[in-house]
Amino acid sequence: MKDFQKTTNDIVKKFPSKFSKEQRFIDLTEELGELAQAILFESGVKKNKIKGEKTKDDIADALADMLFNMYDLAEQYGIDLDREYSEMLERLKERIEKGEFK
Helix, strand or coil, X not given: CCXXXXXXXXXXXXXXXXXXXXXXXXXXXXXXXXXHHHHHHHHCCCXXXXXXXXXXXXXXXXXXXXXXXXXXXXXXXXXXXXXXXXXXXXXXXXHHHCCCCC
16 A cells, blocks of 8 residues: 555645544544445435435545545554554455355
């Protein structure tokens, strides 16, 4: 992965005010709600009463917004999210190879 966490941090530093950890988490949960709504509309489970249907672009936008929030949260907690994610993937591969998910 590219160094998205550093890039995110550089952008966050340019904001006129900084979100606290709690504010960033709340924004992340808001984006999760937008993702859920977009998926429900896109899959036809819910009908969009607002003019203009939700699309896969809305899903992509919500996912990207969530990723931005997660990188900022990771930075605020001093966590290297790219490294943690990479290590988690390796642990997951090992668990799959051991047949844990059969």
